Amino acid sequence: MAKLIELRDVYKIYGEGLESEVRALDGVSLDIEKGEFVAVVGQSGSGKSTMMNVLGCLDIPTRGTYRLDGVDVRELSDKELSRIRNKQIGFIFQQYNLIQNLTVLENVELPLIYQGIDPIDRRELAIQALTRVGLADRAQHKPTQMSGGQQQRVAIARAISTHPPIIMADEPTGALDSRTGHEVLGFLQQLNKEGSTVILITHDNGIAATARRIVRIADGKIIEDHPQEVNWY
């Protein structure tokens, strides 16, 4: 099976050459195949967020190659990178990252707008995604009128509205209580079962147990990478 994600000797170095240089990623190599559920675990400052930014095409590695679906992302233009973020990847962030002055529905529609889908189809896709997370009745609310758990579900709806093959979640439960956190993790497992590749970034070993494979990272290096017993939510 073709590798979906292929990192080879990837470095992300801040202030290279200075005494204070920081190696957020220090020669990382990693392969992820289609349909996997991988948890990237590490303490804060270990480089796990940088890893997600690189994997999500939000940041460009200093050195090394990153092939996504066989394409070296360092050779892509802003337009092509934007298209990858738009169509291939759905992001779920710790802080939800919803736009506050837009309604729930408009937030979910955003990636569809950037895809250029016409308004009628767009609305239908957005409602579908909201129905999946059980918030279709809140479509006209503003994010500020909702609880944290509900906001994170909106963010999930936004991430899945374009049916991207890859879901990247950065501490998705970090701001939630454990019950709503479990709901979110259950969702990720469900999406994975339906065929999405899920990459979960967390500092919490308990949460990492959601995934079928664990990649532990410290000081910018992978120190552990193996399949594990799954804790189903």
Added chain:
Amino acid sequence: MNIGQAFKMAWRSICGKKGRSALTILSIFIGIAAVMTIVSTMEGMKAKTMEQFAAMGANRIEVSVYAYMYDEGGNPISKDYFAGLYRFCSGLKESIIGITPKGSSNATVVYGTKNSSTMEWKYDQQYNVVSGPPQIYYGSDQYSACNNLAIAKGRDLAWLDCEKYNQICVLGAQAARVFFGSANPVGQIMKVNGNNFEVVGVYGARVEPDTPSAYQTDNFMILPYTATRLLGDTAPTEFLVKAKDDASMKTAITEIGGYLSGVVDQSMGGYQVQKEGYWQDYQNQQLTMISLVLGGIAAISLLVGGIGIMNIMLVTVTERTREIGIRRSLGAQRSSIVAQFLIESGMLCGMGGIVGIIFGTIGSLALGKILFQMTIFPATWVTLAAFGLSVALGVLFGSYPAAKASKLQPVEALRAD
């Protein structure tokens, strides 16, 4: 992302920050209103000048002949050059429509109880005549041809009237209203310095009756120029020639100059032949100058407003860095971000422009009334230009903040608070 969607997004974010949007609009509308008021007032004034000028007709030549010799009383010794010039011009039918003397008289005109010496002069702030007694002009049979006049009642002056020293007169439309109201003046006898003059005709109105313009252009009576002798005025020394068009005007100036050089004794006098209205051209130039200076001052206020826009948009970009990051993570391209901010600032300034146009229209109406007693409604091109200018300002001053917004790496933008 399509453009309609981009406009909708910009509209949403303008509505999202009403107070700030209002301030931005404020910073642009004052400049636009000022520029518009100035430009349309100046345009209105020019149009007014041109209207009065046009009533007389174009392609006119002023001819003046003067002498250095004086009699015992100190009056210049003048000779009647007109009859000769008249004959000369009659031979130039190809290029000349007509010729008439330009003299006027201070004689008193009386008809019934109406007496020109007791009529009051009225002026506006610019010392333009608003109303007053009629002017008395000496003319030839071609006075009407030279002045865009057509007979409305009775008959025009004839060359024979000049040759026979006939005591007749033709009235301008406004003068007829002043002396006779709505009655027919033809056949009536008027007294000019006590001499009987019969009204033989009335000219049609060239401008709206009873307005200041009518008092300036249609309030006159024409006497045969040979009546100077009877009324004790000197023979006319200034003449007006009307040419067919611009090209024939140049020919006529040369021809008349050539004729006068043979007739006028250069040691005792001289002559001048030139295009009429050079002073109007000069006045127009002055007006253009004034409007440029005032417009420049107003443009500075626009510039200041534009810098204000840039400032506000920079703050907006900084404030919305995280939003930019979110949009980038969802697949917005750099160009979409640039478009979003450009459209937003263009739209804000366009709204400022619309408010400015409203105030500019009010301003030019008010200024026109106060300064010139006329209704100046801004021309369509001025309105369109004002709107275009304001949108262009928005795009111009929005481009730096927009470029700044798009340059951020998505990850840096997402990290912002």
